[in-house]
Amino acid sequence: MRWSNLFIPTLRDAPADAEAASHKLLVRGGFIRQLHAGHYSLLPLGLRVHQKVADIVRAEMDAIGAQEFLLPAMHPASIWQKSGRWEVMGDEMFRLVDRKGADTALGMTHEEIFTDLATEITSYKSLPQIWYQIQTKFRDEPRPKSGLLRVREFAMKDSYSFDIDEAGLDANFARHHDAYVRIFQRLSLPAMPVEASSGAMGGSGSTEFMVPSPAGEDDVVRCGACGYAANVERATSQLTPVDDRDIPELARFPTPGIRTIATLAKVEGGAGAIHQIKTMVMILDGEVTLALVRGDHQLNLQKLQDHTGAIDIRPATPDETLEHLGAHPGSLGAVGVEKLRIIADLALEGRSGLATGANEDDWHWTGVDVARDIGVTEWADLREVTAGEACPRCGAPLEIVRCIEAGHIFKLGTSYSAVLGAEVLDPDGETRPLVMGSYGIGIGRAMAAAAETHHDDNGLVWPVSIAPYEAVVTIVSMKDEASVSAGEAIYAELRSRGIDVLLDDRDARAGVKFADAELIGVPYRVTVGPRTVADGEVEFTPRASGDTTRVGIDSIVEQLVAIVNEQD
RNA sequence: CGGGACGUGGCGCAGCUCGGUAGCGCACCUGCUUUGGGAGCAGGGGGUCGGGAGUUCAAAUCUCCCCGUCCCGACCA
Numbered sequence: 001m002r003w004s005n006l007f008i009p010t011l012r013d014a015p016a017d018a019e020a021a022s023h024k025l026l027v028r029g030g031f032i033r034q035l036h037a038g039h040y041s042l043l044p045l046g047l048r049v050h051q052k053v054a055d056i057v058r059a060e061m062d063a064i065g066a067q068e069f070l071l072p073a074m075h076p077a078s079i080w081q082k083s084g085r086w087e088v089m090g091d092e093m094f095r096l097v098d099r100k101g102a103d104t105a106l107g108m109t110h111e112e113i114f115t116d117l118a119t120e121i122t123s124y125k126s127l128p129q130i131w132y133q134i135q136t137k138f139r140d141e142p143r144p145k146s147g148l149l150r151v152r153e154f155a156m157k158d159s160y161s162f163d164i165d166e167a168g169l170d171a172n173f174a175r176h177h178d179a180y181v182r183i184f185q186r187l188s189l190p191a192m193p194v195e196a197s198s199g200a201m202g203g204s205g206s207t208e209f210m211v212p213s214p215a216g217e218d219d220v221v222r223c224g225a226c227g228y229a230a231n232v233e234r235a236t237s238q239l240t241p242v243d244d245r246d247i248p249e250l251a252r253f254p255t256p257g258i259r260t261i262a263t264l265a266k267v268e269g270g271a272g273a274i275h276q277i278k279t280m281v282m283i284l285d286g287e288v289t290l291a292l293v294r295g296d297h298q299l300n301l302q303k304l305q306d307h308t309g310a311i312d313i314r315p316a317t318p319d320e321t322l323e324h325l326g327a328h329p330g331s332l333g334a335v336g337v338e339k340l341r342i343i344a345d346l347a348l349e350g351r352s353g354l355a356t357g358a359n360e361d362d363w364h365w366t367g368v369d370v371a372r373d374i375g376v377t378e379w380a381d382l383r384e385v386t387a388g389e390a391c392p393r394c395g396a397p398l399e400i401v402r403c404i405e406a407g408h409i410f411k412l413g414t415s416y417s418a419v420l421g422a423e424v425l426d427p428d429g430e431t432r433p434l435v436m437g438s439y440g441i442g443i444g445r446a447m448a449a450a451a452e453t454h455h456d457d458n459g460l461v462w463p464v465s466i467a468p469y470e471a472v473v474t475i476v477s478m479k480d481e482a483s484v485s486a487g488e489a490i491y492a493e494l495r496s497r498g499i500d501v502l503l504d505d506r507d508a509r510a511g512v513k514f515a516d517a518e519l520i521g522v523p524y525r526v527t528v529g530p531r532t533v534a535d536g537e538v539e540f541t542p543r544a545s546g547d548t549t550r551v552g553i554d555s556i557v558e559q560l561v562a563i564v565n566e567q568d
Numbered sequence: 569c570g571g572g573a574c575g576u577g578g579c580g581c582a583g584c585u586c587g588g589u590a591g592c593g594c595a596c597c598u599g600c601u602u603u604g605g606g607a608g609c610a611g612g613g614g615g616u617c618g619g620g621a622g623u624u625c626a627a628a629u630c631u632c633c634c635c636g637u638c639c640c641g642a643c644c645a
């Protein structure tokens with residue numbers, strides 16, 4: 001393509017709104033424009049990248065035998081009501097009413113729709129099946145942000161596997177895992193598979209593919225020694241055992257004005273945070289519940305949610321706390337509490353000599369023996385792992401890495417197929433629900449993650465596989481006839497050799513052309529100018545290194561074709 | 569949803585405190601010069617100042633209401 005004919009609106013300044021590097025550069029480079037919060041237009045350059053990402057995903061899905069569909073984006077409420085997610089999805093689902101008054105939703109994922117189609121599978125002999133689509137999803141995100149990283153409308157590849165049993169699901173899950181590893185390799189994204197929470201999807205297990213980046217929104221716990229990696233929503237660690245204080249008797253003591261773990265730790269007769277119980281009053285689907293963790297530990301909400309299966313989970317208001325426990329936050333405890341559900345973190349199991357609030361302002365208990373004094377209903381892993389704790393597998397210190405969630409694969413099981421009636425006959429003639437898996441990759445987010453991972457001070461540095469153009473032929477001066485004819489010839493030859501090449505034939509200054517080529521991140525630049533053309537040469541500059549070498553006009557095409565093909 | 573900031577040409581900003589009918593840089597158009605790292609000079613086009621209501625002779629500026637955008641947190645497959 002000839003740059004002079006293209007719409008590539010590059011900007012010298014990034015919009016003031018943009019924070020993330022990918023956001024700034026994709027806007028500055030003329031790849032995207034915002035329409036409103038969470039909704040972006042893909043400009044021609046942006047669409048080229050988006051399509052290349054999608055093509056790689058498509059190729060790898062096809063390679064594992066997946067079949068492509070295209071499903072409606074607008075769904076009747078009934079199918080979501082049937083699966084129970086009309087309520088579960090809450091405000092995150094865009095809903096509208098049609099002229100007949102029928103409730104309708106914009107699809108945020110397609111388990112229901114694909115499962116509905118799968119009701120037409122009637123025999124185990126037709127299994128397994130892998131179905132997928134690349135479709136626009138709509139999610140009313142509470143806070144869209146960071147350009148393409150978190151939006152309300154985006155293309156996602158979602159695939160679904162259908163099997164007769166768990167073994168089949170495991171095989172398809174593994175197949176997807178491997179396909180995802182290949183996809184991220186081809187996208188040059190350093191994605192690592194990590195253990196993840198399944199959240200609202202339900203199911204027995206899930207793996208996220210995480211790309212380390214400060215622009216990310218998830219924290220991953222990682223062990224450099226053995227490779228253990230898990231989302232903080234799921235991660236565990238080994239704790240060094242605590243020597244309990246020897247306080248055999250349960251005793252109340254006055255603590256005027258003491259409202260925090262830290263102050264109780266300092267006060268005379270108090271207790272170090274490690275010897276305290278932190279009592280959090282949570283409302284789980286309307287039920288008042290106490291969540292207990294060690295004083296120096298942090299409650300992870302997702303862990304609590306995963307353990308209980310609650311949909312709506314929030315901290316109690318101070319009024320609710322007072323009503324149910326008789327004291328304000330800062331003086332709360334579970335000693336003697338009988339009517340409420342009490343979920344305690346495993347780190348408290350077997351502990352004694354502890355201090356905790358007495359459910360009366362300005363009073364605490366000490367000498368608390370958890371087994372003796374607290375009616376724990378359930379034990380669960382509730383605490384959030386922090387950096388430096390010991391790896392649960394090998395004991396080495398853990399690190400925490402901020403990441404972008406680029407892909408997520410789930411073992412769903414039979415929850416959708418059972419309620420939506422996707423059942424088949426097995427070899428014994430018995431009716432069995434399909435065992436399902438669900439697998440997603442955000443196309444635009446992968447594109448943003450690549451931009452986030454591959455850029456420098458001058459702009460984007462796209463990997464060849466997804467670059468909008470693989471090479472640009474920059475004619476330094478359109479007034480120099482020798483340069484123009486040499487540039488045109490190289491351009492034509494590269495095109496005929498199947499290279500995605502851009503010809504910068506604009507009547508602009510060299511500096512502008514170089515700066516723009518670097519900003520939009522074209523991997524290879526061939527500079528054709530009077531300085532070298534007279535010698536029968538051009539300059540060759542890979543974007544990543546910036547190193548320029550002189551190459552003969554008659555060999556540049558061969559050299560470039562070889563390099564591009566090697567990269568791809 | 570809580571906290572904070574902001575909304576003035578395509579992008580970045582000033583003007584608002586102290587009302588007098590909009591300005592700067594980049595970009596754009598024309599001409600001349602220039603031409604290997606975001607050119608110079610001259611001339612020019614483009615803005616219901618987010619929207620509505622109000623106060624006033626007069627509102628970008630003051631008052632009220634609404635809308636939108638960004639950041640932090642909450643939340644989130």
